Amino acid sequence: MVNTLTPNSIDEIAQIVKDAPGPVVFDAQSAPHPFGLPTVYRQSRLNRGAVTDAIGLENFTAISLQEYSGVIEHDVDDQVVVVRAGTTVTQLQSELAKVNQCLPYAMFEPRLAQATAHFYGSLIDEIGFNLPHGLSAQCGSWRDWVLGMRVVTADGTIAKCGSKAVKNVAGYDVQKLMIGARGTLGLIAEVTLKTFPLKALPKPEMQFFPGAEVKAANWIQRVLPTDFQKAVSAHQPHLIAVDPCSCVLWAAAPGNESLQRFSEDWVVRAGVGERNLEFTDLTVIKLMERAKQLFDPENKLNPGEMGIC
């Protein structure tokens, strides 16, 4: 892999993106996200060809935000925090806890770190991947907490979306498009988040299964409430955790095996290459391709990461 650049200002990030001759890949830990697409598939997507046509890694520019972390501004009374996207969730939570606030983001306990290593990433990853957590039914998820962002676009422009107001319907919600886009539409550099009083934080109702400590989750599935018990029974031997409130199951599926699917459900996977993120709805694929084309016409930002060309 090429040298990873570690910018420490948003202007520097923008300059790197602007100057990059080829694809730009980024994640704060300078390691691929467990649920992300393996590099080889990213390369092939980039080339829009077969895996064997993959272009050399030496043409990639890698950015890590590990030097771009910390709270920029925290308005305690208004419960709004502005934070650099290289900050880890753990770091942010401990900052917020000092004034009895938090993000209602229920990570697994540290003893289960292997199961869900992704929870311990930085905001750019957590928001980029937007995976379920243990309080999503009770307290929502990133799309409910992110009030605004500063992003670096594919041409190296710094743009703002949203605002610092807890309620805002002015203009198009571009920040929502960035959440879960795995960095393919823009690089999230700064985030404005709504915080919660610790006192009001409900207790997660997640259940953990025997052997959870030694398993790594590679299957996250959300099913309809009417299918939840059926799914729990079907996946039982492979389950790490379930959240009955949001009907989400975390499992370690053996090998490349696919577990049982249920009507209207959705799944995110790890370790199965291209099938980590599988879209089957043609309408959605077409729209995603169109969005990517408009935001990043040269397919420069995290190419291939969303599993579309």
Next chain:
Amino acid sequence: MILTHQQENPIGGTIPNMPSTHAELAKALERLLTPEAVLSGAAAERAYDCDAYTVDRSNPTAVVLPESTEEVAKVVRWCCDNNVPFTARGAGTGLSGGVLAALGGVVISTKRMTRILEIDVENCCLLAQSGIANKRISEAVKQFGLHFAPDPSSQTVSTIGGNIGENSGGPHTLKYGITVQHILGVTLVDPRGEILKLGGKLAGGPGYDFLGLIVGGEGTLGVVTEAWVKLVPVPKAVATALIAYSTIGDATKTVADIIAAGTIPAALEMMDRGILQAVRLAFGLQYPEGAEALLLIECDGEPETVASEMEIVKQICTRNNALEIRVAADEAERAKLWVARKKGIGAMGRIAPSIVTHDGVIPRSKLPEMLEFVYAVAKRQQIGVANLFHAGDGNLHPCFYFDDRDPDQIRRVIEAGEEILTRCIELGGSVSGEHGIGVEKIDLMKLMFAPEDLELQATSKRIFNDAMLCNPCKVLPNQKSCVEHQKRWRGTGW
């Protein structure tokens, strides 16, 4: 009659088969649907020339009343083929001119699309056509102990399609969130007339969040014809209190203290003396002598939690010099306490021929400062103002009352609005918390967003809409051939 608007081809180039008169256009639409599904002529133009933001007006050429997604798609495709602008419209209760037929053309009314298509009680969701009134959804599932949580004050008439377009809020957003949090999926007729289905019974799947863009897209990204909405249990217990204060400062301090205490009431609303007077006149509601501000606070959930939350609220109110704390003893009394809030703006109609309700957001802690500013502006511009707002999330609604037959009063009202919203931005807030940008606030977008921010928004819009036919001239400034039309909408030419 000559069709003037469509002859100014909004996207340039030649218009091959464009109908040349209003009558011809209406005839063509009648052939496409049925004669009963098309309204045209002076009465229709007049009835559909604006929404509840009455400052700007523009006549549509014809109004269609489709009954299904397929009929909407037919109309949209016809509009595309004939280069005719189109604008979807629900109940027309919008407050920013979002359904103004800015360049004329066809208004697609969802008035006949009011059917509930599926209720899935076990999975707590419901599929309905977009013309259904918000309140009707809750009424339909009441028997199952469920409801649709977003409750804009217009909910008895405003449609789910309109709520989606504006990403509407309401008094209970503090605890339950706004429309976007309650929409699981939509059927959208895109601006080219293709039918897209996005989302479904389960929210939060992988992929780009297009649904999050469409909700709040102000009808510029296509016509939403059906929606899957989330249903939540009706709270087991509700306690509502109306608290009177002799100063605005005491009321705003109470709001800050409640939030800081970690209590999240279902509603935390504030009204000033202007609203009190109007409501007293309209409904004969009485308030304590010397009341300058009222807070309406509602706690809901499990009975024990509600009781303990209300106890904390009452203590905080007392500590902040409340004149009177009135807690509703039963449902009838609760409804009465809400009258002031939900009918407050309506009651203003008794005071003056016209009202304009603004919608700005500021960080909660800036409420006292902002209110003083609003009063000062109203005084300087010599217009009446009353305030009612969602204090819990810093969303204020200054309501100006004036006479719209006087162009100078209109000018002063608009100026006052712009001064107030500019101040909201300076204080770190937003020019709209729930009413949208529409045509009303389009010029203010540049104050809130830099050109590169707006460009990013324009890119998002282009995913769905890269032409000028689907609800043109809304949300984003600098749209081709819209600027010259603004004076005409306003009808005053100033």
